[in-house]
Amino acid sequence: MEQTKVLIVGAGPAGTTCGLLLKQRNIDCILIDRATFPRDKICGGGLTPRSYKLLSRLMPDFRYDYNSVHRLKLCIEGEQVLDFMMDEEIRIVKRRTFDAQLLERYQQAGGTFVNDALIGIEESGPQVIVTLKSGRQIACEYLVGADGANSRVRKYLNPHASHGILCMEQYGPKSADRSAEGRSLPTGRENAIVGNLSRFYRQGYYYSFPNESYDVQGFGDYMTTPQMFRKVLRDMGCPDEKPLGAYIPQSTEYPLRKNIILIGDAGGFPNRLTFEGLYYAFLTASHAAMAISTGAPFPLVNKQVFENKKWEEYASRFFYSEIGLAILKFFCKTTPGLITWAFNKAAR
Known part of the structure; x- marks a missing residue:
């Protein structure tokens, strides 16, 4: 042995x-x-930022490929409520x-x-x-x-x-602004991360992360099914691609x-x-x-x-509740600087 x-x-x-x-x-x-x-x-x-800073402390000589993203767009119920440049980049890796x-x-x-x-x-x-x-x-x-x-x-x-939570995603082509039900929706076209929250999701969200050659479009919550995943992505104007799935404990x-x-x-x-x-x-x-x-x-x-x-x-539990989303939407529209400050602080 x-x-x-x-x-x-x-x-x-x-x-x-x-x-x-x-x-x-x-x-x-x-x-x-x-x-x-x-x-x-x-x-x-x-x-x-806190991820790659920790990684650089643990492995100072490690070099890896990534796409640098500074822009983040947040939507609630498909409506864009926030669009800002982050203080520090998020590195999107394959x-x-x-x-x-x-x-x-x-x-x-x-x-x-x-x-x-x-x-x-x-x-x-x-x-x-x-x-x-x-x-x-x-x-x-x-x-x-x-x-x-x-x-x-x-x-x-x-x-x-x-x-844990079932998360599903697909690799979609980088495209011009998509639209669903007559609404103009943001994409990662400008090298931006996009997120969408909804009271119909159960403690989860839609996301789009841009790589250099494609967008990673995904969704996950406590009630995710392949049918729910496909509906959410179609609501966000994403074309159908081959889906992948994994659990998040x-x-x-x-x-x-x-x-x-x-x-x-x-x-x-x-x-x-x-x-x-x-x-x-x-x-x-x-x-x-x-x-x-x-x-x-x-x-x-x-x-x-x-x-x-x-x-x-x-x-x-609070953040994804109807009350939590309503409060977030209110502050995004009235004091967006406060939300961007909180996000930048949490990401460090």
Whole structure:
């Protein structure tokens, strides 16, 4: 049986970041993923200022491709209520390329990557024994689940864990202003991010993120279905394209163990209000590496993040309520400077 100190399941941003930080601390680890990279990944691909600033602190020499966006347009019920230039750019990455670049950086640092699938977990005293689809077995002191919304590691800890919110998106062509029901609607044509809120959505929103060659158009809420997704995008004047779907976990309801750690989407850490996942992928990955290298319990190192999830849940319920949307619309029209200030502050 193979031995390693840390086995990380999932080679997305959370897994590769954790693995790289462990290698920098000279801690033996193995990273596994069933996918062959580069691979497609549903995600708007937006790196907020706090995301890329954290990434640059963790990996100062990491270079990646992105589209710089400064303009944001907000709509409520299809009516544009805000159009402003952000203080700092949002970097739109293509996840297929970005994730592959992160994995390559991990391997350049000497990290071991195994293209295989996890099929079994067994705890044996202080060790965790993992069985892979190929038949290989690896014993480790720490098992880190970074395998996304459908995490097998989270299912091991809690077989009844919720998948979370279904988010669907498509890659649409960059086009001139679309219109629906006679209304002129904004697009990412001017290299702008577009969002739409509605009282008919259940704690979710429509979005359009511009890449250099196409727009990522998506929708997600607690009641998302393929039919609802198609209706929302048609209401926003988007042409039909091939849809993709993925879950965004919104719960951290699972037992916390010292030697089994969940990070990123696998741990249910995406922002409850905005669904932003990359920032918390990097942050929880760094917390996991710190906990493993120092021997401190992960729940203690990651305490502030767990507490943030509770406040985000309360904020989300109010923000997406009819009252919350009415208040937001009022302030967007009467004091837009206040809203833009709040957004810029939250994005830093």
